[in-house]
Amino acid sequence: MRALSSVCLFGLSVVALLAADPRPLTVDELWSLKRLGPPALSPDGRSVVVEVTSFDMTENESDSDLWLLSADGTRQRQLTAHKAKDSGPAWSPDGRWIAFTSKREGDDQPQVYLISPEGGEARRVGKISTGVSSIRWFTDSKRLAFLSAVWPDLKTDEEQGKRAKSRADAKVKAFAIESTHYRYWDRWMADDRVTHLFTVDTETGATRDLLAGWTNGVRALEPSADLYDVAPDGNELAFVADLGPDPGRSPNTDIVTVSVADGSRQVLTADNPAHDTSPRYSPDGRSLAWLRRVKPRFYAERPRLAVWDRTALTHRVLTEGWDRSPSAPTWTADNARLLFTAEDRGRVPLWSIAVQGGAPNLVANGTVGSFELSRDQTILVTSQSTLSQPTRIQAYRLTGLDVEVRSSPVSLESFNNGAVASWTLGVVSQTNIAGWNGEPVQSWIVHPPDFDPSKKWPLLQMVHGGPHGAWNDEFHHRWNSQVLAAKGYVVVGVNFHGSTGWGQAFVESSLGRYGEKEFADVEAMTDAMLARGYIDAERLVAAGGSFGGYMMAVINGRTNRYKAHVCHAGVYNWESMLASDFPGTLNESLGVFPWEDRERYLRQSAHLGAAQFSTPTLVVHGELDYRVPVSQGFEYFNTLRVRGVPARLLYFPDENHWVLKPQNARLWHEEFFGWLARYAPGGGK
Secondary structure: OOOOOEEEHHHHHHHHHHOOOOEOOOHHHHHHOOEEOOOEEOOOOOEEEEEEEEEEOOOOEEEEEEEEEEOOOOEEEEOOOOOOOOEEEEEOOOOOOEEEEEOOOOOOOOEEEEEEOOEEEEEEOOOOOOOOEEEEEOOOOOEEEEEEEEOOOOOOHHHHHHHHHHHHHOOOOOOOOOOOOOEEOOEEOOOOOEEEEEEEEOOOOOEEEOOOOOOOOEOOOOOOHHHEEEOOOOOEEEEEEEOOOOOOOOOOEEEEEEEOOOOOEEEOOOOOOOOEEEEEEOOOOOEEEEEEOOOOOOOOOOOEEEEEEOOOOEEEEOOOOOOOOOEEEEEOOOOOEEEEEOOEOOEEOEEEEEOOOOOOEEEEOOEEEEEEEOOOOOEEEEEEEEOOEEEEEEEEEOOOOOOOOOOOOEEOOOOOHHHHHOEOOOOEEEEEEEOHHHOEEEEEEEOOOOOOOOOOEEEEEEEOOOOOOOOOOOOOOOOOHHHHHOOOOEEEEEEOOOOOOOOHHHHHOOOOOOOHHHHHHHHHHHHHHHOOOOEEEEEEEEEEEOHHHHHHHHHHOOOOOOOEEEEEOOOOOOHHHHHOOOHHHHHHHHOOOOOOOHHHHHHOOHHHHHHHOOOOEEEEEEOOOOOOOHHHHHHHHHHHHHHOOOEEEEEEOOOOOOOOOHHHHHHHHHHHHHHHHHHOOOOOO
16 A cells, blocks of 8 residues: 655645746656546635546556645645545535545455545445445435446346456456447447446445336446436435437437335436436435427537426526526525536536526636535536646635625645646637638637747647637647647637537527538638638648548648648548447437438538648547547548559557547557658747
8 A cells, every 4th residue: 555645735746836947748747647527616615636647658557546635725634545546526515524436455346345535445335246436425424326337137246246247357348239339438238237326324234226127227328426316315316317218229318217215216307308317316306407409319418407306397597598508507505596517609618597597607718627515605616627737626714605706716735736837838828710701719729838930830720629629728738739839830719610518509600511611611711820820731631530520620621731630540431430339319410310411411521521631630530539549540541542642541449439548548659640741840940
């Protein structure tokens, strides 16, 4: 076991600043940073526990521990130091315990552990062969709820364990599949298991499956504590389930409640044909808030914040007239307001809204990753980042929730202070240009650290994925604009038509016309940058992943002014994308299925531009990518080679849609920069 440590924040910050040796941000420096999880505020509002993840480039591994931070910002103390990963901390309502999941000695799967905030050894609470994730406390501080994937036809945990071992030891690994959802991102879902809700007694360790025998369960695509909540009286849980006969073909999640006493279930949102998610009980138990979409099958359809009256059995939608997309709804202790985050014009601020009605109010600007509010509603703890600053845990003193916070936040930790103080970073700015059809489009610009406008610099167009996502003012650990700019490129990120944060009409403006408006917006930004006078027209390059990778192939077929492309996990041929993990919703994005209108469907496919391909391209893909199957990358690379266009394939047999392992990430960056430098070297001239 590693030694625990306690740090006085003020002293460490001063030492770090004095020792600073300014230098550009590098890949190794990026991977040396501590990555901070969501802050969990103690019931008395005096302490915060946070999961801190470290990466070891040499060992090619990561480790996560729990740290305790004082809410006044004066001290941080390491709480766990086991070699296992300790994740998902949650305070007991009485403040005596911090629960978390870990896989320690003798654990085949993650289990529940408890540790006192005063320190000492953690103790395991029960054990279940199928493992534990996504824990939540009951208000009595005597029970916990959690998620676990089980075979519903088995009655005991011993039977679950035996089947798991039998499947693992079996010589035949084949699946027989009759569902559309049989794999997701990088994992298979074809072993007939479903995710159930469990409770565990913290004293006896006794566990109970609240959904025992049910062949359905909690929506299993991405298990998290966001998928369910525990009623304050402890008699009921609300959770998200997809009750359709084939969720992969016609997804429609509902809010379902289950009685702790007898396991009886009730569907609350059967009237809505689209997704209902994120249930949250009010502290007094009278209401249940949740997020409600109204358009089936489209993942970027705007969610509305709704509230269910548990007595009147009616609901109200609070944000119908507000053209943004709330997430992570959280009640205030007085039951009068809900806090939530929502993207807005390149950032993700924190908002509040009165339950009785009215427009949302801005509480904290910037990009808020997660947040917690003290019971007395005077302390707001957030995790926030910018394009130039990795995630920080900080606290605000509040005077109310109906106005924006004006006070400066107090930093609660110093994990990355020394590293950040040593960086020389490029200036970040944003601009609005006239994009497709003259409509305004926002873009971020990051200049090299040594930028001199009297010189000529190469331009790197960084095209985001989704396409219904955005480049926000936040710190990325993969596509980090400061790392890219440090190599001597002016980096731009265009929030083209289809991006989120500018209203639902802007999101849907690209549907059924993929590649058209996005291309116009990217090209308009390149033209705008050239007009500034310091961009070298002979050193234009572009890179993107997923939909951004698709855009690399689109751009390759329409212009040859870029000297090099990097296509990461890009869609190349929409027709063969029916091998993806979301085939049932392709028509929502492209307007039709190929058998309905093949001409319209293929008009949006990048592979039809192959006759015009001429730009040298680095193609990157992972074998475990089920969202954009690896054959898409192979097909694009092969086409380029057959066409005689310079191309290089970087293939990862052990990565998925992203590159997540430290040494693989280092290689990714080496190949990325090496390819660009071959055709458009960085630096001012």
